[in-house]
Amino acid sequence: MGGRLRAGAELISVPSVKIATWNVNSVRQRATLVADWLRRNEPDILLLQEIKCEAPAFPAEAFAGLGYRCEIVGQKAYNGVAVLARRPIETVHRTLPGLPPADAQARYIEIETAGLTVAGLYLPNGNSGGAAGLAYKWAWMDALAARAAALLEADRPCLFAGDFNVCPTAADCAPGVLAADDALVHPESRARWRRLLWLGLTDAVRALQPAGAAFTFWDYQAGAWPRDRGLRIDHALLSPELAERLLAAGADRAERGREQPSDHVPVTIEIGP
DNA sequence: ATGACTGAGCATCTCAGA
Numbered sequence: 001m002g003g004r005l006r007a008g009a010e011l012i013s014v015p016s017v018k019i020a021t022w023n024v025n026s027v028r029q030r031a032t033l034v035a036d037w038l039r040r041n042e043p044d045i046l047l048l049q050e051i052k053c054e055a056p057a058f059p060a061e062a063f064a065g066l067g068y069r070c071e072i073v074g075q076k077a078y079n080g081v082a083v084l085a086r087r088p089i090e091t092v093h094r095t096l097p098g099l100p101p102a103d104a105q106a107r108y109i110e111i112e113t114a115g116l117t118v119a120g121l122y123l124p125n126g127n128s129g130g131a132a133g134l135a136y137k138w139a140w141m142d143a144l145a146a147r148a149a150a151l152l153e154a155d156r157p158c159l160f161a162g163d164f165n166v167c168p169t170a171a172d173c174a175p176g177v178l179a180a181d182d183a184l185v186h187p188e189s190r191a192r193w194r195r196l197l198w199l200g201l202t203d204a205v206r207a208l209q210p211a212g213a214a215f216t217f218w219d220y221q222a223g224a225w226p227r228d229r230g231l232r233i234d235h236a237l238l239s240p241e242l243a244e245r246l247l248a249a250g251a252d253r254a255e256r257g258r259e260q261p262s263d264h265v266p267v268t269i270e271i272g273p
Numbered sequence: 274a275t276g277a278c279t280g281a282g283c284a285t286c287t288c289a290g291a
Contacts, residue, residue: 025290184291
């Protein structure tokens with residue numbers, strides 16, 4: 001299925017696409033759960049965060065049988081991101097451009113497929129490491145804004161999705177779950193989120209559901225899930241032409257109720273032709 | 274206390290997650 005998008009003077013074919021993002025909190029612990037979800041939902045692309053392993057330990061065989069190839073940016077014990085795709089993809093960045101070369105944290109992967117750029121990201125939490133940890137989060141967000149600005153300036157159809165570790169507004173945080181100075185709701189974190197929107201990116205879920213809770217994370221502690229004390233911190237941001245083609249966007253809450261789940265659930269978006 | 278976590282690693286505690 002392919003549609004037509006006018007790009008400059010030429011018409012290029014742009015297929016429909018279903019893209020999901022999921023912080024799985026260890027891909028080795030969650031391989032069966034992820035494979036089951038892929039079988040039921042059949043996304044074209046699944047972005048994974050917090051895989052918590054290096055590439056040789058990634059359970060690629062669990063997904064290969066379902067037709068998914070893997071691109072992995074791994075790290076031992078912490079962080080790590082990956083892309084699962086049913087179609088050919090080309091990896092163009094394995095680190096976020098603009099960060100110091102010495103930065104070794106595996107938090108960013110950017111791929112191209114079918115005329116589309118897809119960035120999978122795991123933004124620093126910012127609550128560990130004191131003032132330096134918070135400064136790192138904000139520097140990371142500044143670099144992300146610069147990368148988004150470059151792609152938008154080039155009129156590139158693009159999508160940034162993953163675990164942003166930011167609750168954009170009060171509606172995205174159940175009352176009392178986080179302290180006012182928590183890095184996820186800090187005014188400077190939220191200001192940097194808004195700056196991404198001001199660049200021209202569209203928050204896919206909020207475009208279709210402007211108000212109300214749409215949580216993507218529930219802590220393992222204190223009965224957060226049964227009491228629905230969640231956060232919305234996993235997001236998909238779309239360039240203007242993709243936003244105009246947006247058909248559906250939402251979190252798959254049911255995944256949080258499964259046996260030994262991740263503390264995050266998948267967020268899926270569908271882009272029409 | 275209505276609730277009392279999870280994963281990784283040179284591990285039997287520590288760090289990070291959010």
